[in-house]
Amino acid sequence: xxQDRHHTDMVAARRIVVLTGAGISAESGIRTFRASDGLWExxxxxxxxxxxxxxxxxxxxxxxxxxxxxxxxxxxxxxxxAHTALARLEHSVIDLPGHDFLLITQNIDNLHERAGSRALVxxxxxxxxxxxxxxxxxFDIREDLMLDTCCRCCREPGNLxxxxxxxxxxxLSMAKITKALTQCDLFIAIGTSxxxxxxxxxxxxxxxxxxxxxxxxxESTNADFDEHICGxxxxxxPDYVERLLSSAN
Ligand SMILES: [Zn+2]
Numbered sequence: 001x002x003q004d005r006h007h008t009d010m011v012a013a014r015r016i017v018v019l020t021g022a023g024i025s026a027e028s029g030i031r032t033f034r035a036s037d038g039l040w041e042x043x044x045x046x047x048x049x050x051x052x053x054x055x056x057x058x059x060x061x062x063x064x065x066x067x068x069x070x071x072x073x074x075x076x077x078x079x080x081x082a083h084t085a086l087a088r089l090e091h092s093v094i095d096l097p098g099h100d101f102l103l104i105t106q107n108i109d110n111l112h113e114r115a116g117s118r119a120l121v122x123x124x125x126x127x128x129x130x131x132x133x134x135x136x137x138x139f140d141i142r143e144d145l146m147l148d149t150c151c152r153c154c155r156e157p158g159n160l161x162x163x164x165x166x167x168x169x170x171x172l173s174m175a176k177i178t179k180a181l182t183q184c185d186l187f188i189a190i191g192t193s194x195x196x197x198x199x200x201x202x203x204x205x206x207x208x209x210x211x212x213x214x215x216x217x218x219e220s221t222n223a224d225f226d227e228h229i230c231g232x233x234x235x236x237x238p239d240y241v242e243r244l245l246s247s248a249n
Contacts, residue, residue, distance in 0.1 A: 212226050
């Protein structure tokens with residue numbers, strides 16, 4: 001009886017939404033903001049991750065993201081088996097009739113893309129993009145972004161900022177995310193707390209619309225997911241994906 005209630009299979013799961021957070025990239029060597037002490041690589045988040053912080057000291061904020069970007073582009077930073085497994089899941093289901101898949105990530109790194117994920121939304125923006133505050137357009141960037149970097153659209157310096165969603169700003173692609181959550185029948189949260197925004201809200205919305213809900217976290221959160229799977233993402237995510245795919249055969 002318990003088995004039935006807790007078992008997820010591909011026959012039931014036709015529309016899958018996955019939400020990933022810092023926990024999935026931690027094992028690739030990327031450190032992010034820690035809610036426990038409010039620090040991100042020893043910087044206060046209000047200094048480096050708010051519009052006010054950027055207005056007060058744009059040079060320091062650019063430097064902070066330049067450092068993060070250089071680290072991300074370092075050859076030692078690579079997708080881990082959790083990223084790879086999610087790309088495999090997407091490619092296994094995306095072409096099946098009636099199936100749909102969306103990966104929502106809170107992470108600003110590019111490890112999901114590098115692992116092969118395509119149906120992907122970066123709700124908090126991307127470290128390898130810059131945005132013009134005049135036009136709202138985003139551009140790829142792999143080098144350092146400086147105060148005097150000339151914008152590719154308005155041809156002026158001083159209009160560019162990291163294309164990252166800061167505290168107090170609205171996450172990207174919310175309409176697409178909301179639609180997917182209300183239509184999904186399987187919601188999987190990985191490496192993100194089920195108790196705090198945005199995972200908590202996404203989980204509630206998916207559940208209200210009848211989705212089976214699963215969390216894969218280092219430690220189980222207290223949120224009322226149907227399944228709690230605990231362990232390092234690089235182990236539990238490939239195992240879970242394998243189980244889902246084998247149930248489809
Ligand atoms: Zn511009």
